[in-house]
Amino acid sequence: MSLTILAIESSCDDTGVAIVRDGKDLLANVVSSQIQIHQKFGGVVPEVASREHLTYINRLIDKALEEAALAYQDINLVAVTYGPGLVGALLVGVSTAKALAYAIKKPLLGIHHIEGHIYANFLAHPDIRLPALCLVVSGGHTNIIKINRHGEYLSLGQTRDDAAGEAFDKVARALGLPYPGGPEIDRLFKVGNPEAIAFPIAKLDNPYDFSFSGLKSAVLNYLNQEKMKNRPIEVPDVAASFQMAVVKALCEKTFLALGNEQMTTLLLAGGVAANSQLRESLAKGCAERGIQFYCPPLAYCTDNAAMIGAAAYYKAQAGQVSDLTLNAHAQLPFSTL
Numbered sequence: 001m002s003l004t005i006l007a008i009e010s011s012c013d014d015t016g017v018a019i020v021r022d023g024k025d026l027l028a029n030v031v032s033s034q035i036q037i038h039q040k041f042g043g044v045v046p047e048v049a050s051r052e053h054l055t056y057i058n059r060l061i062d063k064a065l066e067e068a069a070l071a072y073q074d075i076n077l078v079a080v081t082y083g084p085g086l087v088g089a090l091l092v093g094v095s096t097a098k099a100l101a102y103a104i105k106k107p108l109l110g111i112h113h114i115e116g117h118i119y120a121n122f123l124a125h126p127d128i129r130l131p132a133l134c135l136v137v138s139g140g141h142t143n144i145i146k147i148n149r150h151g152e153y154l155s156l157g158q159t160r161d162d163a164a165g166e167a168f169d170k171v172a173r174a175l176g177l178p179y180p181g182g183p184e185i186d187r188l189f190k191v192g193n194p195e196a197i198a199f200p201i202a203k204l205d206n207p208y209d210f211s212f213s214g215l216k217s218a219v220l221n222y223l224n225q226e227k228m229k230n231r232p233i234e235v236p237d238v239a240a241s242f243q244m245a246v247v248k249a250l251c252e253k254t255f256l257a258l259g260n261e262q263m264t265t266l267l268l269a270g271g272v273a274a275n276s277q278l279r280e281s282l283a284k285g286c287a288e289r290g291i292q293f294y295c296p297p298l299a300y301c302t303d304n305a306a307m308i309g310a311a312a313y314y315k316a317q318a319g320q321v322s323d324l325t326l327n328a329h330a331q332l333p334f335s336t337l
Contacts, residue, residue, distance in 0.1 A: 003316060006064070006075045006100070007309030010053045010093030011085025011113050012139070013037075013044045014302065017060040019068045019075070020309030023119075024126040027068035029299075029306045032056040039179050043169065050088035057096050072104045079312030082110035082322075083329030084140065090328035098324050109315060110322040111308045114141055114334050115153075117269040119311035120300040128294055133263045135254045137278070138270030139165035142210045142250075143334060144257050147267075150314045155334050156257050157208025164246055165272045167212035171219050171242050175235050185239045186275050192240030197222060199245040201252075208257050215245055247277050255285055268295040271302045 002022055009016035013034040019027040034052050038044050065071065080097035083090060094110070101108035118134050130150065136143040142159040162170070165182060172181020177188075199218050202211035219242050226233050258266060266286055272278065273295055286293035300307055 003076050003313055004070070004074060005077045005079050005309045005312050005316070006061070007079040007111075007305040007312060008057070008061075008093045008097050009081045009113075009116065009303055009305040009308050010057065010089050011081045011083075012089060012303055013049045013052075014304070015053045015056045015060055016303060016305035016308075017057070017064040018305035018309050019064050019070065020123070020306060020313065023310050023313030024123060026123065026306055027070070028064040029304060030060045030063050030067065031304055032060060035180065042173055042179050044086070046086045046088055049086060050092055053089055053092035057092060061096075061100070075104060075106055077107045077109055077312065077316055078104075079109045079111050079308050080326075081113050081116060081308055082326055083332030084113055085328075085330065087328055087330040090330070094326060094328045098326060102324060107316075107321045108324065108326060109312050109320065110326045111311050111315070112332060112334070114143065114145075115311045116307040118145070118147070118267065119314065120269055120296040120304075120307035121267045121294050122314070123306055123310040124296050124300060125294050128267070129265065131263065132265035132267055133254070133258055133261060134267040134269055135250065135282070136270045137164045137250060137268070137272035139163060139169065139272075141270065142212075144208050144254060145334070146261060146263070151318055151320075153334070156261070157206055157210065157253060158334075159210040159212065160204065161211050161213040162216060164210070164212055164250065165270070167216045167246065168243075168272065170216050171239075174220055174223055175239060177235075177239075182272060182275065185243050186277065188236040188239035189243045189277055192234070192236030192238070194240040194244035196234065196237035197241040199241055201245055201249045208253050210249060210253065212246065212249075215242070215249075243275070243277060247275070247281055250278060251281050251285060254282070255289070258289070258291060264290070265292045266294070268293070269301075274298050274301040
């Protein structure tokens with residue numbers, strides 16, 4: 001039986017609504033970005049983000065239905081991100097989804113944000129065979145996850161402090177680069193010298209865990225020392241060296257996990273999956289090892305509702321639904337899946 005899902009994503013500063021059929025056919029995908037609003041603050045302001053979601057979410061639902069040429073009665077299920085994320089922003093999406101599901105008398109399904117990022121791969125490549133390993137890298141999360149089968153996950157490693165994307169934004173701010181910092185640092189990587197400065201990579205008890213706070217501090221210390229010595233700071237070189245350290249840490253730990261777990265398929269997911277060096281380094285390393293590598297198109301790397309609709313399809317196929325007591329959760333460990 002065909003399943004048409006209306007999905008909502010509002011975990012941070014992008015309001016997204018999508019309509020996905022059978023986990024792979026994208027009938028509509030609309031996003032309202034708040035980047036320009038938050039740029040002047042140098043980062044996302046939660047209260048502002050929540051108000052913007054309130055302003056646009058119903059308009060986007062109407063636009064998605066119009067784009068898909070569907071009516072409410074054509075929707076079989078309403079899916080929504082319920083965590084983790086900014087709690088006020090999440091509440092806008094969850095409240096809207098609950099009201100909509102109740103009004104049109106259709107099932108409701110809450111989706112973990114990280115699971116959505118993983119399933120952006122299946123939206124673009126529905127023939128991926130499991131088991132597989134997935135490296136999730138975003139502003140709030142850095143995880144190595146083993147996917148045994150749809151809905152069955154094992155977290156092998158995670159960040160102990162700053163996520164990779166968070167470190168990108170903080171270093172970019174210290175370098176005087178505009179928000180969001182990740183794309184700016186990736187741009188400078190192409191013109192800077194990535195071997196100019198040897199920044200450290202954290203070694204942890206769990207070889208699959210990450211830590212980027214020490215790397216961030218090393219960059220800040222370097223900048224302060226250069227200023228105290230009245231030396232000119234070569235911003236492209238600092239940015240390139242920082243990105244090199246991040247990508248090296250991500251790749252080393254991921255390939256270690258692939259080898260130890262004897263996995264032959266790797267997925268990349270999350271906002272930092274748009275980083276050109278990370279994509280190229282993983283693709284090259286996988287090719288050298290005979291590992292099948294998948295990553296979503298750039299449009300599916302950042303937060304979007306299409307990935308939520310894709311994840312919801314596989315959960316719905318397993319008979320999972322939520323009830324109207326579904327609530328938003330700012331902190332939602334991946335172990336809850």
